[in-house]
Amino acid sequence: MRDRIGAPGTGISRREFVAATGGIGTAALAGCTAPTPNQSTRTGSEGSQNQLNQDSDLPKTSPPEIVNAHEQGNQVTMKSMPAVHDVHPEETMGGPVQLPRVWAFQADDGEPSVPGPIIRTVEGEDIEVTLDNTDGKRPHTLHFHGAQKKWMDDGVPTTTGIRVDAGEKHTYTIPANVPGTHVYHCHYQTHRHIDMGMYGIFRVDPEGYEPADKEYFMTVKDWDSRLNRMMAGEDVSYSPRTRSPDVFTVNGKSAPRTLHPEDGSPIIVEQGDTVRIHYVNGGYMNHPLHLHNHRFQRVEKDGGTIPEAARHDMDITNIAPAERHTIEFEADSEPGIYLMHCHKVNHVMNGSYYPGGMLSGVVYKEAMDTDIFAKLMEYAGYEG
Template identity: 65%
Template structure:
C-alpha cells in the first residue's frame, strides 16, 4: 500500500520537527527558515549575449513543486523569473552560499524554483506547455527529453526557427508518449541558460503505474558561481570554455540544507518501506551517486525499463549529463541516518569545507528522536 509520496521529503514539516523535539508550543512560531530577505542590488549590464535584469530587488526561489498535469486539463504555463537562490543560507558547514541571480521557471501561480517544477503527466496525454516570457529579459525556448513530438515543438531555435523573445508567449505540444522520468530545459544559448537555472523534471507515469511507499525526485547539478554573479552585475568574468564548478547541489541545495524538512529533500523512510528514487543529472559532469548501507537496483534509465533478467544490486550508479536513473531499494538497514552523495568526493564540499555540497541522505523515522539528528537539523537551519 502506498503510504506517501512527494518530491520534497515524504513527511510534513510538523511531523519532521515533532519527531526531533524541535516542535513545541513555544517553538512553533519560530519554526521558519533562516533564508535572508531580498536585498536591493544595483545591476549593471554584463558583457554577454543576454543582459541581466534591470529590476532593483528580487525575491527568492522556493523548492520545486510537483504539478499534476492531469488535474489541470494537461495544461501548464511556465513563466520566466529573475530571482535570488539561497543554496545554503546558514553560517554552518561552509555556508552561507547564495546566487544573487538565477533564471527560474514558475508554474502557473506557484512560486519560482530551481530546479523548475516537476511536470507530471500520464502516458497518452497531450500536454500543452505555454512558455510565458512576457516579463522576461532574454530569449528562451523549451526542449523536452523523452517525448516524440512534432518538429516545431522540439525547442531548438536554430533548427525550428522558433524563439520566444522577451514580451512573447509560445505554446508547445508535448505528447506524453515515452513513459519514464525525463528532463526539460531552455535550449537557447543552452550552455548558459541551464547554468542559470532553467531546467526541470518531466515525469510520464506509464499506464497502470503503481507508486511505491516513498518516491522522490532528486536532480543533481554542479555550478560555476561566477556565471550567476556576473549576470547579477558583479565584476567577475565567466568563460564557458573554462568552466570551474565550485557549488554542488541536490534539488538546488547544498548539504546540510539538503536535509532541511521544507527547503531540502531528505529521503525519509520507515523500516520495510519500498523506496523509488528518480535521479536526474542537469549538470555537465557525470555524478556517481552512492547510497550508504543499502543496495540499489536500477529499474529504468532515460525512460527505458531495465528487463528484470538484467537487473542487479549495487550501491553506486553513475548518472551522466542529462541522464535519468530510476533506482529502488528496501529500507531494511539498521534504522539510522545514511548519506547519499556523489563519490567524486570533491563534489561533497562547500568551498574548502567537508562535508557539504552534493550530499543528501536517508533518514529513518525511528532515528529522528536522537541528538545527532537534532544537531543536523540545527546545521540545516530547521529551528
C-alpha cells in the same frame, strides 16, 4: 509551504514530522553547537554584492514542487524570472553559499524554483505547455527530452525557427508517449540558460503505474558561480570554455541545507518501506551517486525500463549529463541516518569545507528523535 516533508514526492506529513521529532525547534536546539566554517563560500564581495542584493526586489527561489498536469487538464503555463538562490544560507559547514542571480521557472501560480517545477502526467495524454515570456527580458524556448513530438515543438530555435522573444508567448504540444522520468530545459543559448537555472523534471507515469511506499525526485547539478555573479552585476570574468564548477547541489541546495525538512531534500523513510528515487543530472559533469548502507537496483534509465534479468544489486550509479536513473531499494537497515552523495569527493564540499555540496541522506523516521538529528537540523538552519 509544502504539505509533505522531505524531497519532492511522497514524504511524511508535517504533523508526522513534528510527532517523530518531539517538536524539534529552536528551543530544543539551543544547546547544540554547529561546526563553523574554516573558509566561507560567499559568492560575491562583502560590500558591493550584499548591497546589490539589498537594493534588489527580486524574489528568492522556493523548493521545486510537483505540478500534476493530469489533474489540471494537461495545461501548464511556464514563466522564467530572475531570482536570488540561497544554496545554503547558514553560517555553518562552509556557508553561506548563494547564487545571487538565477533564472527560475515558475509554473502557473506557483513559486519560482531552481530546479524548475516537476511536471507530471500520465502516459497517452498530451500536454500543452505555454511558455509565457511576456514579462521577460531575453529570448527563451522549452525543449522536452523523452517525448516523440512534432518538429516545430522540439524547442530548438536553430532548427525550428521558433524562439519566444521577450513580450511573447508560445504553446508547445508535448505528447506523453514515452513513459518514464525525463528532463526539460531552455534550448536558447543552452550553455548559459541551463547554468542560470532553466531546467527541471518531466515525469510520465506509465499506464497502470504502481507507486512505491516512498517516491522521491532528485536533481543534481554542478555550478560555476562566476556566471551567476556576473549576471548579478559583479566584476568577474566567466567563459563557458573555462568553466570550473565550485557549487554542487541536490535539488538546488548544498549540504547541510539539503537535510532541511522543508527547504531541502532528505530521503525520509520508515523501516520496511519500498523506496523509489528518480535521479536526474541537470549539470554538465558525471556524478557517481552513492547510497550508504542500502543496496538498490536501477530499474529505469532515460525512460527505458531495465529488464529484470539485467538488474543487479548496487550501491552507486554514475549519472551522466541529462541522464535519468530510477532506483529502487528496501529500507531494511537499522533505523538511522545514512548519506547519499556524489563520490567525487571535491563535489561534496562547500568551498574548502568538507562535508557539504552534493550530499543528502536517507533519514529513518524512527531516528528523528535523536540528538544527532537535532544537531543536523541546526546545521541545516531548521527552526521548527
